Amino acid sequence: MEPIIKVEHLTHTYGEGTPFCRSAVKDVDLTIYKGEFLGIIGHTGSGKSTLIQHLNGLLRPTAGTVRLAGEDIWADPKAIRKVRFRVGLVFQYPEYQLFEETVYKDIAFGPRNMALSEEEIDRRVRQAAAFAGVREELLEKSPFELSGGQKRRVAIAGVIAMEPEVLILDEPSAGLDPAGRESLLRNIRQYHRASGNTVVLVSHSMDEIAENVDRIIVLADAGVAMEGTPHEVFSRAEKLEAAGLSVPQVTKVAMALRRLGVDIDPAVYTVGDLELALQPLRRRDAPC
């Protein structure tokens, strides 16, 4: 696969020269491939937010480089805005960034900054709204009249409308109820499939990551602790626990079954997989 973002020896130190000096990211190397659905996971304070703000040039590395399609994004600091259009970043609780009179205008803020034509802006706003699950009739409403979940979708649409090659979402489902959460993640999956663009999902919820991504990067103590497919990562449960994280609920069930002597792969991580893994057992015990 072709890499789209390559991070090399990235270090970021906050508050250098004060008593509060602290490295949030320390000597991190990682690669994000074109078109993949990547999950970045880590507990609170593991450096997730700092790391992703480097990917679109909001933060400048204290040391190390970030390459987008092979080029150092800080080669020309004046061109950093172009990087932000190519790598779209949705912050945590993005609904607090809404400011326009109408939902339509707010989604159009990004594309308008790109100096696109009115027709192109219109096309992008409508398409992004559809991807993010914002209904057509909401477009002319004030964003402040909407519910929390709808506001969040509007904010996500505002980033999708820039049609970034890489879409990074920081805890997109934080604070939503289970139904809203499931439906939002479904929208994101659909967007990934339909656009073919790279999507990076940042979360601390193992279940959320397990159900969605192709590949996982685990962050702990300001660095990369593990990397691999969900199966690879979840088969090393002890290491995850050392990083302050736990395996998905489904994996826990499988591990408990294994301890009871059932012959089952302990690294299954979705409900469907568990069902499949239990299939042979069911047939054997069929009499009851």
Added chain:
Amino acid sequence: MLKDITLGQFFPGNTVIHRLDPRTKLLAVVFYIAALFTAKWFVSYGLVLAFLLLCIHLSQVPFKSLVKGLRPVLFILAFTAILNLFYTPGRTLWHWWIFTVTIEGIFTAFFMLLRITMLIMGTFLLTYTTSPIALTDGLESLLGPLKKLHAPVHELSMMMSIALRFIPTLIEETDKIMSAQKARGADFESGSLIQKAKALIPILVPLFISAFRRADELATAMECRCYHGGDGRTKLHVLRYQGRDYGASAALAALLAAVIVLRQFGL
């Protein structure tokens, strides 16, 4: 970039200066300023400066960050110095067009510069070594007698602590909103003045909304805990004068007295 604002920043520490009662420190600053404005000539300025440097040394606040605090007033400093330099009447040293440099002018400009610098450094030392909460507690206690005149002392100090408490929160919030809008391609640096002002709308609207939301939440939280104003309210940390407070007060009184005496001799 917003994190570089030093105004009212607190450097935690455990030095003598940090442990002084906030009331002592507030009064000490008043005495210090009085001494600074009474000082007239090199000897008295030197005495006050030595005292300031001693306090800075004792507080272990890095000298660099005190100097950094001077940056916002650099313009005022330069302006005052130049005005005093050129427009003080006295023995002329040099004259060109409307500019006249006098010996008196050089001295006045120099002392003025020294006075403002020391004034700012001294007051910054107070905010650097006293937590905002301690500061408002001290202020409330010092202004206590005004309660007899029905002045809302407690309410004022509560407002002050809330305002101080929320400065870092709002700065953080502004940083976050700025980042979010920058991620959507907002440009705050280039363009004409009008364009720059317009670029602030995407920051100010969400910031105001969040400030109102926070105020509302805080009011609810305070009511839930039965807040009803200052009457009958007791403190978790009761302020009590210690030996070191009497020592510091004595030192300040001695400093002021010495400067007044030196002034009589024109030193």
